[in-house]
Amino acid sequence: MNRPRTTIKQMRTAVGVLSLLLFAQTAFWLVYDIADRGPLGAWELWSSGSGSGLAATTSLDLGLAALQLAAGWAALARLRGVGGLLVVSCVSTVAFRLPVVWYMVLDSPSDPWFGALRGPSLTAVGVTCLLAVAVALVLGVLLLRGRRLEAEARAAADLADGGAGRPAKVTAAASSALVAVLNVFYITRNAVTAVQVGPGALTDLLVGRGTGRSVLGVSSPWQWTCLTVLCGMGMLLAGRRRPVATGVSLGLALLMMPPAFSELWGYLVAQTVPQTAVDVTQNLLELVGSAAVVALIVTDGLRDRQERRLAPTPDPRPEDPTPDEDSAAGTRGTLASTDA
Known part of the structure; x- marks a missing residue:
């Protein structure tokens, strides 16, 4: 059993x-822009998209770096909700790094x-x-493998609680409502863009041709x-109060807050980014x-920790006088638990 x-x-x-x-890859190019443009120049780039020449990163990479760092640290520290963080980190990395691969494939000296x-x-x-992308795919395979191993370990240890706890009703409802409203923004904005520019131009925008x-x-349509x-995944999981929903909600928040903050800074403070009322509303929803x-x-999390601290420690079972600490900790930091 060990x-x-x-x-x-x-x-x-x-x-x-x-x-x-994954965080190291994102952080490397963030540092590249800081070294190339200086801290103020890099922040101007991320908050307004302005600056001379071609840069390496955008404000979205700030959110992606925060997400990847949090997921890695949570996995090593075996924190609750790590499964959702890892899933969002894995999917986001593939979604926002794969376009650069086809930029590279389609680039040519005659048509840069x-x-x-x-x-x-x-x-x-x-x-x-x-x-x-390759690392993220391997990570996804390991998450699926880890989920099965942890299910077997819980069954072997006869753990009746089934792993990570469900999110609180208020938290789940708030998270589900937030991502539902944001989804309305994203879907509507893509639909409006398609009507304004036409299907052909929208396709060019989705693949990133000449957009940045x-x-x-x-491109914004691809990001939306x-x-x-x-x-949509976060809304479904939070609405059903799945244990993994806490990590997914946290991961989405970490991904969205830095770019929303930088764009609001460029509009409200630096006043270098023209934004519509819809842009400002969307950014405020993402940030606040x-x-x-x-x-x-x-x-x-703090309340759960306090409750566990005050709860009486159960006596070890006669057949297992020295319960394994890793088995008990496994219920707190499951890799990809989606138990009902």
Whole structure:
């Protein structure tokens, strides 16, 4: 019985390290822009999208870096909700790094993807994105494997609680409502864009042709499409109060808050970004709404910790006088639990 427990511990370490590798790829290009443009120039780039030449990153990479770092740290620390964080990190990495791979494939000397803009090598950035996608796919396979191993370990240990606890009703309802409203924004904006520019131009926007000044940048329609899928998943899980919903909600919040903050800064403080009322409303929902959900999740976590601390410790079973700590901890930090 010790063998599967050891395997689960190794699995947690592996997925944590892989998530930190994804963070390292994103952080490298963020640091590249800081070194190339200086801290103020990089912040101007992320908050307004302005600046000379071709950059490596956008404000979305700030959110992706925060998500990947949190997922890796949570996996290594075996925190509750790590499964949802890892799932969102894995899916987001594939969704926002795969376009750069086809930028690289479709680029040619006679028809440069970014035209006359000069900056970081598209090939260099594309290769790191290809590696990131490969790591994310391996991470996804390990998550599926880890889920099965943990289910077996829970059954072997006769753990009746079934793993991570469900999110509180208020937190689940707030998270589900937030992502539902945001999904209305994303779907509507893509529909309006399709009507305004036509299907052909929308296709060009979705694949990223001529839409940005950053190699890692993706078009707004592509970003809205990916967020529609992610928020739809979060809405479904939160609405059903699945244990994994807490991590998914936290992951979505970490992904959305940094770019929303930077765009609001560019509009309200620096006044360098023209935005419509719809843009401002969407950014406020992403920032303030996500911050509120994070606050609810943290409050729930602190309350659960206090309740566990005050709860009496059960006596060990006669047939198992030295209960394994990893088995008990496995119920707190499941990799990808989706128990009802």
